[in-house]
Amino acid sequence: MHDVDQVIVLLERAPRRFYCEACLAQALGLSRAAARDAAMTVGAKPRYRYILWRCDSCDRVTGAVAFVPLPKCARCSWPIADNDAFVVGNDEVFHHHCWRVLESDARIADSRQLGQSSRELVRRSLGRLPWASP
Numbered sequence: 682m683h684d685v686d687q688v689i690v691l692l693e694r695a696p697r698r699f700y701c702e703a704c705l706a707q708a709l710g711l712s713r714a715a716a717r718d719a720a721m722t723v724g725a726k727p728r729y730r731y732i733l734w735r736c737d738s739c740d741r742v743t744g745a746v747a748f749v750p751l752p753k754c755a756r757c758s759w760p761i762a763d764n765d766a767f768v769v770g771n772d773e774v775f776h777h778h779c780w781r782v783l784e785s786d787a788r789i790a791d792s793r794q795l796g797q798s799s800r801e802l803v804r805r806s807l808g809r810l811p812w813a814s815p
Contacts, residue, residue: 684711684719692723692748699745701736708738720746754779 687709692700700708706716724731724746734745751760755773768780775783 684709684715685722687711688716688719688723688746689748692729692746695737696748696750698737699730699732699734699747700738701741701743701745703741703743704736704738705746717744720744756780756783 688705691705691708692698700720702713702717702720705711705720706713709716711719721731723729728749728751729746730749731744731746733742734747735742736745751762752767752774753760754767754776756775756779759776761767761774761776765776768775768777770780
């Protein structure tokens, strides 16, 4: 297995965890230069990030690489691509159209509740009228 493939397997087993070149070299038995080259190569691929970050293994702030999968919509569970419009609410991510559906559903439920409350108030008010008493 090539160095790049080893790094990919390691990173995909721990999504969103950043590893520096030194920790990659130690974990995979690679030279530091080979780990750096592999990390930079992997970091250039889609869904991977190579940035200045804190390593989750050794806690040093240095160049680190991680597998960052696409977030999923909390409503429909489809991935949210970089070019999709999205909304973040309550620490959850939604497609823009899924958010609109949820907002509409909430408004419909509120409207139904208000309609039911209104009918109940009208019924009670009619019961209090003098000509409605038995």
